[in-house]
Amino acid sequence: MPRGDDQPTGWTPDQPIVHIQDLHKAFGEVEVLKGVSLDVAKGEVICIIGPSGSGKSTLIRCVNALTPFQSGTVTLMGIDVGDPNLDKLRLRKHVGMVFQQYNLFPHRTALQNVMMAPLYVLKRPKAEVEAQAYALLKKVRLEGREHAYPGEMSGGQQQRVAIARSLAMQPDVMLFDEVTAALDPETVKEVLVTIRELAQEGMTCLLVTHEMGFAREVANHIYFTDRGVIVEHGPPDQFFRNPSDPRTRAFLNQVL
């Protein structure tokens, strides 16, 4: 969504909305990302799959500057994420993130959770923010639960509030870090339905997930990471039916 207060970056919608090139990230001595490159077009849904420790979560955390990286290029809508003088606030107006542990603010109701960011960070008027919050909670099918506290909700409900909370900032890109991994199977579906609707509305989504069925159905492109590199990638049909790399085949045999 174009913002009047944003300085032009020269990015146009025909260019990749997220561009990662030769990304290297190490935690101390341990190198977790060993030269990862990927491009995401506007409106694309990409799923990143792979074994634990392959660097998937670290990868998407680099996109919204939650995790700093040593070398490589990451740009989001033309904003250089690796810039040491990066205006993080400006970046985060364009990208939202949903976490595995929901991380809702427990001392605030669902409605207040969704309202806080646009109110205090974007400084939008309260009436407008409140109306948007009600609309978002309705969109994630939590109408009637606006005044409940996170502690009174199930995991699936909390995760949907978390999604609504990120959407309140009206981002252009949404990052999902294994958002259904902590949920029991019955509630996984309600969250995936919400994400699929978002995708169908045209939101650019980067999902780190173990949900292969969902990836096959909703994703435009799948990336498989292992030990810090992208081993293989491709559209879901080709990827799941005809993986070329033996590592990919081994992983898919394990999970499918």
Add this chain to the structure above:
Amino acid sequence: MSEGRILPVIHHVGAVLKARGLPVTRLRAWHALLPLWLILAGATAHAASDPEAPGVLSILLRWSPLLLRGFVFNIIISLLSMLLGTILGLWLGLALVSQHSAIRAPALAATEFFRNAPWLVLLFFVTFMLPFQVEIGHFTIPFPGWIKAVLGLALAIMANVAEIVRGAVQSIHPGQWEASEALGFTRSQQMWRIILPQCIKRMIPPWMNLYAIVTMSTTLASIIGVNEVVTLAGQVQAAEGGRTDLLAPIYGYVLLLFFIYSYPISVWTRRLERKYATR
């Protein structure tokens, strides 16, 4: 039938007694007072056994107004020092978790210094370093001992409260920091709108424990010449001819005053701990 908890240690004994038809007493925490009562009663009886001297209880009664006023003085010192120390400690605690090492390092130094100093020595330092009166223009404002006691205790409290704040902030799940950062909150917004409100509940039980300790520590002021209850107890004993058999009843009376004040606070603290522990 009262709702006591049967202590696990005597559970078997209770079962055995019950089986034999003997009464089983459920031990409560306040039963621990019984030995104290026995000691005080014994000491009082011994003092009262002298037929010529006036009754101990009547002596205590006669001096009650004075001792109670002294005790109220202790309470006032505890409340004032706690208030000042808490306000200072909140800011010191925030400095301890600051991202800037220029703020964090001196805060750490101050906290460690005042935490590792014996409170009595702190009181001495404050007493001797501060003047006994302050002259501003024409006015001479006396700086009485009890204010110095308040200041000295406040310094110790400040360091302990700072640690309580730091501990509470660091116990907040890192996900709260990550989620709020991802939403674009600044560090200051994160602190004041998200982290600190969650910290308040966690800080209250250790803070109340601290107050209990502070209440007892107000008696240290007697050593720097403040006319609080311990000093007055000594004066009462001297006024009654320095009778050594009056020592136990008089100081037992002082003990009782502190107990009656502190025990309900301790019960309340425990109740709050339980309430905040269940999420």
